[in-house]
Amino acid sequence: MGRVRVHAPQDLVAGASLLAVSLFALWAASPLDAGRLSTPGPGLLPRVLAVMLGGVGVWLIVLSLFRPGESLGRWPVRGPLFIALSVVAFALTIRTPGLVVAGPASILVAGAASPETRWRELAIFAVAVTAGCVALFRTLLHLPIPILVIPGWVVL
Amino acid sequence: MSTLVSNLELGFSVAFTFHNLGLCFLGCLVGTLIGVLPGIGPIATITMLLPVTFGLPPVGALIMLAGIYYGAQYGGSTTAILVNIPGEVTSVVTTIDGHQMAKQGRAGAALGIAALGSFFAGCVATLMIAGLAVPLTRVALLFGPSEYAALMTAGLAFAVVLARGSILKSIAMVLLGLLLSTVGQDLETGVDRMTFGVASLSDGIDFAVLAMGLFGFAEVMRNLTVDQARDVVHAKIGRLLPSKAELRQSAGPVVRGTLLGAILGILPGNGAVLGPFASYALEKKIARDPRRFGRGAIEGVAGPESANNAGAQTSFIPLLTLGIPPNAVMALMVGAMTIHGIVPGPLVMTRNPGLFWGVIASMWLGNLMLLVINLPLIGAWVRLLKVPYRLMYPAIVIVCCVGIYSVNNLPEDVLLTAVVALFGYAATKVGFESAPLLLGFVLGRLLEENLRRAMAISRGDLAIFIHRPVSAWLLFTGLVVLVVAVLPSIRTRREQVFVEE
Amino acid sequence: MRQTLFVLAVVLAVPLEGRAAYPERPITLIVPFAAGGPTDVVARIVGESMSRTLGQQLVVENVVGAGGTMASTKAAQAAPDGYTLIMGHMGTHGAAPAVYPDLKYDPAKSFQPIGMAAGTPILIVAKKSFPAKDLKEFVAYVKKNSEKLNEAHAGVGSVSFTTCAFFNSLIGAKPTRVVYRGTGPALNDLVSGQVDYMCDQIVNLVPQIQAGTIKAYGVALPQRSPALPDVPTTKEGGLPEFQVSAWNAIFAPKGTPPEVVKKLSDALTKALADENTRKRLLDLGADLSDKAAQTPEGLAKLVDSEVARWKKVLASASKDAPPPAK
Numbered sequence: 001m002g003r004v005r006v007h008a009p010q011d012l013v014a015g016a017s018l019l020a021v022s023l024f025a026l027w028a029a030s031p032l033d034a035g036r037l038s039t040p041g042p043g044l045l046p047r048v049l050a051v052m053l054g055g056v057g058v059w060l061i062v063l064s065l066f067r068p069g070e071s072l073g074r075w076p077v078r079g080p081l082f083i084a085l086s087v088v089a090f091a092l093t094i095r096t097p098g099l100v101v102a103g104p105a106s107i108l109v110a111g112a113a114s115p116e117t118r119w120r121e122l123a124i125f126a127v128a129v130t131a132g133c134v135a136l137f138r139t140l141l142h143l144p145i146p147i148l149v150i151p152g153w154v155v156l
Numbered sequence: 157m158s159t160l161v162s163n164l165e166l167g168f169s170v171a172f173t174f175h176n177l178g179l180c181f182l183g184c185l186v187g188t189l190i191g192v193l194p195g196i197g198p199i200a201t202i203t204m205l206l207p208v209t210f211g212l213p214p215v216g217a218l219i220m221l222a223g224i225y226y227g228a229q230y231g232g233s234t235t236a237i238l239v240n241i242p243g244e245v246t247s248v249v250t251t252i253d254g255h256q257m258a259k260q261g262r263a264g265a266a267l268g269i270a271a272l273g274s275f276f277a278g279c280v281a282t283l284m285i286a287g288l289a290v291p292l293t294r295v296a297l298l299f300g301p302s303e304y305a306a307l308m309t310a311g312l313a314f315a316v317v318l319a320r321g322s323i324l325k326s327i328a329m330v331l332l333g334l335l336l337s338t339v340g341q342d343l344e345t346g347v348d349r350m351t352f353g354v355a356s357l358s359d360g361i362d363f364a365v366l367a368m369g370l371f372g373f374a375e376v377m378r379n380l381t382v383d384q385a386r387d388v389v390h391a392k393i394g395r396l397l398p399s400k401a402e403l404r405q406s407a408g409p410v411v412r413g414t415l416l417g418a419i420l421g422i423l424p425g426n427g428a429v430l431g432p433f434a435s436y437a438l439e440k441k442i443a444r445d446p447r448r449f450g451r452g453a454i455e456g457v458a459g460p461e462s463a464n465n466a467g468a469q470t471s472f473i474p475l476l477t478l479g480i481p482p483n484a485v486m487a488l489m490v491g492a493m494t495i496h497g498i499v500p501g502p503l504v505m506t507r508n509p510g511l512f513w514g515v516i517a518s519m520w521l522g523n524l525m526l527l528v529i530n531l532p533l534i535g536a537w538v539r540l541l542k543v544p545y546r547l548m549y550p551a552i553v554i555v556c557c558v559g560i561y562s563v564n565n566l567p568e569d570v571l572l573t574a575v576v577a578l579f580g581y582a583a584t585k586v587g588f589e590s591a592p593l594l595l596g597f598v599l600g601r602l603l604e605e606n607l608r609r610a611m612a613i614s615r616g617d618l619a620i621f622i623h624r625p626v627s628a629w630l631l632f633t634g635l636v637v638l639v640v641a642v643l644p645s646i647r648t649r650r651e652q653v654f655v656e657e
Numbered sequence: 658m659r660q661t662l663f664v665l666a667v668v669l670a671v672p673l674e675g676r677a678a679y680p681e682r683p684i685t686l687i688v689p690f691a692a693g694g695p696t697d698v699v700a701r702i703v704g705e706s707m708s709r710t711l712g713q714q715l716v717v718e719n720v721v722g723a724g725g726t727m728a729s730t731k732a733a734q735a736a737p738d739g740y741t742l743i744m745g746h747m748g749t750h751g752a753a754p755a756v757y758p759d760l761k762y763d764p765a766k767s768f769q770p771i772g773m774a775a776g777t778p779i780l781i782v783a784k785k786s787f788p789a790k791d792l793k794e795f796v797a798y799v800k801k802n803s804e805k806l807n808e809a810h811a812g813v814g815s816v817s818f819t820t821c822a823f824f825n826s827l828i829g830a831k832p833t834r835v836v837y838r839g840t841g842p843a844l845n846d847l848v849s850g851q852v853d854y855m856c857d858q859i860v861n862l863v864p865q866i867q868a869g870t871i872k873a874y875g876v877a878l879p880q881r882s883p884a885l886p887d888v889p890t891t892k893e894g895g896l897p898e899f900q901v902s903a904w905n906a907i908f909a910p911k912g913t914p915p916e917v918v919k920k921l922s923d924a925l926t927k928a929l930a931d932e933n934t935r936k937r938l939l940d941l942g943a944d945l946s947d948k949a950a951q952t953p954e955g956l957a958k959l960v961d962s963e964v965a966r967w968k969k970v971l972a973s974a975s976k977d978a979p980p981p982a983k
Binding site: 042070095 | 578
């Protein structure tokens with residue numbers, strides 16, 4: 001048998017990741033009692049679904065070896081990375097320093113995701129948008145979003 | 157017939173006071189606003205504004221709260237079309253073709269047909285409520301757990317039709333969505349499923365987290381990787397309203413969507429969720445050129461939007477006639493009514509006709525107001541699209557972050573969304589689509605709970621699904637939809653193979 | 658000199674506990690359930706009245722999840738300064754230790770009781786076509802046919818779950834317990850006849866009973882409820898042991914200063930004596946008769962007795978429950 005050629009790399013990765021998720025789910029659901037189809041327990045549906053998902057994954061892998069499909073293409077890292085970091089920045093700063101810091105922080109980090117960002121413009125924009133958010137979510141909608149929280153001193 | 161007219165007269169006389177009109181307007185305005193803002197939904201807003209309504213008479217309070225509810229449906233479509241973020245569960249389908257239309261410079265037409273279709277649906281739904289409320293409730297009472305389980309299974313078949321690309325990958329996404337919906341505390345036994353000890357997951361993964369992650373952040377990530385020399389969304393304003401041709405194309409879908417949404421909305425237990433999906437599936441199947449769907453077909457916006465609004469209105473029926481809330485928002489209305497001293501129940505119609513018919517009349521007025529509010533705004537929204545993307549995307553990020561945080565006030569939710577977003581980005585890179593996943597997620601809970609409930613009641617007898625006529629029919633319909641959806645692609649593949657030979 | 662001024666400024670700026678009059682800012686009243694439910698409604702009615710006495714707004718915050726235990730855990734861990742309170746109830750501060758083995762709080766030790774707000778009596782209701790004329794026949798029928806019957810409840814740890822567990826164990830019934838996500842869907846299936854019976858709070862059921870869509874067999878109170886004068890008590894119906902009330906009470910975190918506790922307790926007593934508030938609560942079917950528990954000490958006693966009682970009841974109920982299928 002000659003070298004196995006992967007005709008559809010995208011499908012291969014897709015199938016492999018589905019298989020990985022399905023195995024992970026099976027492991028996560030293992031402490032649950034599955035019961036039987038006529039008396040379903042909490043673990044039945046997760047397990048059935050995980051198996052089906054794994055099945056589709058395997059089928060995709062098999063198909064990828066025979067059917068032509070798309071190649072993986074480029075996977076730029078900068079954009080996704082900084083967007084994710086900006087969301088994390090928000091999560092870390094929203095409770096304690098509050099929106100006043102979380103807003104500009106996440107906007108500025110997000111700015112790093114694009115090569116087109118003009119920093120001074122973005123900084124001014126950050127302040128404006130944060131002020132807008134305060135007006136909208138806090139003042140208008142009365143949502144309990146922490147605006148400025150310095151423990152022991154200020155709770156806004 | 158004459159009683160219907162006299163009832164409506166009573167209703168309009170109640171709704172048309174200056175006071176109540178003002179409250180209706182306020183409710184619609186607030187509703188539209190929160191619908192547009194991703195993450196924040198009607199439940200949070202109504203809860204927040206409940207104390208404000210204490211000073212108001214009960215009819216006025218209800219009118220305002222109802223306005224918030226269906227106003228949010230309108231607003232949710234706006235973000236779905238403009239920035240591909242579904243504000244509500246029911247706007248997920250609108251993102252598929254609506255956002256494509258926006259990218260092609262036809263945002264105005266998409267927003268316009270959404271508003272017009274929703275208005276038509278609202279009028280029809282109001283008439284249905286006024287005339288058919290009681291008989292419709294009787295239909296709703298026919299639906300037990302086995303019928304719901306069958307309905308949801310049939311609904312999953314729609315997922316296959318939703319697929320733009322590979323059907324196999326769509327099926328995988330639906331399965332993954334179903335799997336994700338099982339995370340959380342099991343309703344029957346109380347054990348935590350797959351939560352890994354994380355307390356905030358005990359109630360399950362929030363829809364907002366998935367929607368924001370997969371549609372909001374992941375979309376931004378995707379857009380940033382495209383060559384940004386051109387603006388991602390076509391800056392050309394284009395026409396602000398649908399053209400005559402587009403209106404003609406949309407007429408059928410609007411009517412069909414309204415009927416589908418109205419009927420599904422009556423079913424207690426959130427049947428309204430299925431409306432837009434069913435409408436999209438129907439339109440795609442009966443269209444002359446189904447390949448247009450997923451690439452900006454206006455029927456893909458007109459139908460689901462009408463279904464979505466019709467469902468929102470008719471979901472008031474179980475509340476008004478039985479006093480039993482069909483979903484969480486209606487449960488809030490029950491609370492609001494109770495706090496104001498009106499106990500909702502089957503006797504409200506006879507004991508409080510002014511309230512009953514007044515709310516119904518105000519629903520129609522609310523729809524009119526929403527049209528009046530939203531149509532002129534289309535120009536403003538479309539102009540908003542001209543903002544350079546390098547500024548727009550950070551704004552999207554921050555508004556989404558605040559939106560998610562506002563759901564439970566938990567930073568963990570925001571972190572989870574970031575993780576989901578990364579997975580979502582990777583998933584689209586290998587050819588998966590997000591809409592089927594959300595459909596699976598939304599239907600998963602309803603499907604599993606009702607399946608297990610039906611099994612409990614039938615004492616493990618699987619044949620119950622076939623013995624009960626309604627559920628048997630629903631399963632059969634689902635099977636038909638599935639076969640009809642999968643068959644063409646098998647045929648084309650066979651043709652492809654033949655061509656290659 | 659500048660340093661002294663700076664230190665002075667810092668000292669004056671730091672808020673000093675206990676010096677200022679309580680309350681100086683709005684107080685958060687956590688409700689462990691969704692807005693619109695019975696506990697939420699009681700909290701809002703009583704809270705509104707207390708706000709007037711205290712001069713500061715009592716803001717209701719709904720924290721939903723895990724049968725109310727998420728909210729209770731949050732409240733137990735809050736600062737004991739009187740600005741975070743919780744409207745706990747029979748479930749969160751009575752039955753929870755028996756239902757949730759990994760409970761992260763102790764109803765007695767983690768909280769400072771303020772006082773009971775109102776109780777919502779429990780009703781035994783059944784579908785319209787249930788073949789029994791009164792409570793005696795109902796009990797007899799259920800005892801004989803329990804394996805064929807379906808009993809609805811709103812989820813593990815909910816009021817309908819624990820009270821019907823009690824009922825079932827009292828009469829030795831072993832029905833199939835069908836779970837719903839909340840009282841609304843459960844009631845819906847009861848009305849349509851998919852399930853046979855349910856035990857739930859009166860507030861949710863009054864309209865359906867008055868309209869005749871479901872049947873009420875007994876109310877678990879010593880005397881009839883004014884909201885439903887035609888429904889006999891369980892004592893009249895021959896089951897006097899079934900006395901249960903879904904009580905709702907206000908708690909503060911343990912360690913709240915005694916002056917604050919007294920102020921809150923006084924405000925609560927005043928609210929419950931107010932004509933308007935009483936009327937609104939009674940119209941809902943709530944029960945305001947347990948005056949003893951309206952004081953901090955009385956409530957503490959109630960909590961202890963409830964925790965013990967539910968531990969016993971649910972332990973014996975789970976022994977009778979059908980074993981999970983393997």
